[in-house]
Amino acid sequence: MKRDHRLSAVAALALAALVTGTGAGSAATTTPSATSVTTHAFDSAPATATAPTHSFRGVLPVPTGPHAAGEEVIHLTDASRLDPWVPSSGPRRLTVTMVYPAVPGTGTPAPYMTLGEAAGIIQRQKFPASSGITPQTLSGVTTHAFEGARPEHGKYPLVVLSAAAENPRMTLTSLATELAGHGYVVALVGHTYEDSGETLANGETPSCAICDHPETNDLDVQTAGRARDESFVIDQLTHGNTAWRLAHLIDKHAIGAAGHSLGGAAAAATMLADPRVRAGVDMDGSFHPAPKPGRLNRPFLMLGRADNHSPGGTGTTWDQTWAALGGYKKWLTVSGADHFSFADQKVLQEQAGFPTPPLSPERGVAITRAYVRAFFDQTLKGIHRPLLDGPSPNNPEVLFQP
Template identity: 70%
Template sequence: MNTTSNRRRRIGAVAVLALAASVAATGTGLAVTTPPSIAHATATTAAATDVAAPAPSFRGTLPPPTGPYAAGEDVIHLTDASRPDPWVPSSGPRQLTVTMLYPAVPGTGTPAPYTTLGEAAGVLQRHQALASAGVTPQNLAGITTHAFDGARPQSGKHPLVVLSPAYEDPRWTLTALATDLASHGYVVALVGHTYEDSGETLADGRTSSCMICDSPAGLDFDAVAAGRALDVSFVIDRLTHGNTAWPLAHLVDKHEIGMAGHSLGGAAAAATMIADPRVRAGVNMDGSFHPDPAPGQLDRPFLMLGTTAATDWEHTWAALGGYKRWLTVVGANHFSFSDLDLLLQEAGFPAPPLSPERGIAITREYVTAFFDRTLEGIDSPLLDGPSPDNPEVLFRD
């Protein structure tokens, strides 16, 4: 297995934001081409059909993290020599780009760009509506992430949380969540699933294209989720077996590992937990399951966090064993659980009923509380029932 470390930048929520924006321009995009969440994306599809106001001065800014630590960042490139790439076998072994975020000492490091220019250009090329709204690759790369390259890490070992994005979305669409988890003491691995989104800049400087985005009707989403589970298990292997994959791998507590995903990434979280017992707790953010877990397959802690339209979870809810929570968020749409809604708003597109800022805040609070309880043993009353501070969040029995 070859491992190359490099400080490449991640492509931003722009991909998703571009994806949703492309609905306006072409009638296609995430809302139409994502069976894992097709019901949940409908509202976003409708909203995106409104024309964005020109935004030549687009200056995207993510909310600052809420924890006591700064968020350090590094980007690593991993090659799994044990299997060919499932989408482009001629490219050789499976290559992955992974953004690592970690608890760091405040005031150290330099601001980390949101994305590489190559990744940003790939988003804008695939989804012209964003460019029409005045967004440029430089705009996207310059989004304020509140993560810092070369930041000095906090000492000790920290739980690892792996994040997997939605179908067609690059890894950085979960940056707001990742930086917040890092600020609360977690090491976070944002996995880019190569050839499954608008572009990931690989170790040799090439930026991949999406090989599965134009023919969703022919995709076996169970197989895609299973392939992502292989990606994640490989990343965990490389981060927990010595320090060769990442110079800061000594920060990872290999006994405390969780995973969260958005949409298809949420399905991948369940698939990974079923296949890999090292993952002790999982979160599905507004995605259908591919396939539905059978009774007895998933008996570790699991959180389902979604829109009020998430009506296809009943079978999974009944099958889940162990500690579990099903939360719905009133006014949320499919992209309320990622960076997308906020960036669409800043690009001039109409906001959903739930403000993007609230969507990010709710996602951060409940996902962090869940991992605090299940990985760290820190009890949080937030998960015990409805909270007056978060009236939008409903608990399902």
């Protein structure tokens, strides 16, 4: 069965439209042990490209909350373990984007990715110059997040986000800014060597060490590794307030985990391994592995596309997981959505002039934001959200299962 978290040709092009700088990044760099093979999405592109003919200006959806979204990128090193994919690189290094409730009108517009991260996407996907997709145009995507923004007073739940396999952390920026605007601190975790590139503290942007390599394609191993990354990030953000200057904003007793595709499987794996995580969300990802009965008795939301993740559908791990979940749980499917409707890709794909799924990309983002936020409001803040009680006439695409 085709892996649902791999980039399709069109979705990969949408992903390129995501990329914008989180600072002055270097060009994508690799070590010999971290070199990856370029995906086949655009291998037929002409070797000699003409001048760009498409003008691309990417804009992510505006957050709806009362707070602004502040942003700060931090770099963490787990000295207790070597990098699982490239041990020769030394201890596991992670890049994390922190998004937090901020005072409106403060700070400066935050970039989306470093130029090195943008170059990594382009190098991997072989975009034709006629698309107008360059590191410079990608760096112009408007995120509605602000660097150096003054934080709001108070303490807020922490939500850790993990992107799909081979996708950098920024593909969940629309969800992160929405949550921050409604009173959450969000940690977007970049899983080094697992995607097109995450710029590290030394300015290097190593490429994917495991993409296109069947020998590293054990998804149970990947989700377990991501769970270790996420628990380490939680450790660093909640112990001693030393890893991030604004860690005092975090309510360490209200922590959630969510992710898209493989990142959703990682959210479940993190909950299984870390009892501090009180609630989790899987957005259209198969579970690797499906939890055993009695193992996961805390709140969990499964939000996916109707054609693959409805009861009895091809995504069989959802049926297994639903039966095993012991706590408060919701299973929602979205008609007309495709795999990337739950992240930023489809909005930017449309703006780049490429085909979109039956569900409007803006609706995909709006639905994802509304239901994920409602779920965390109810499970981490204790605020009842009628949106989760059953079908809504304002959201006819969302079906409550089973």
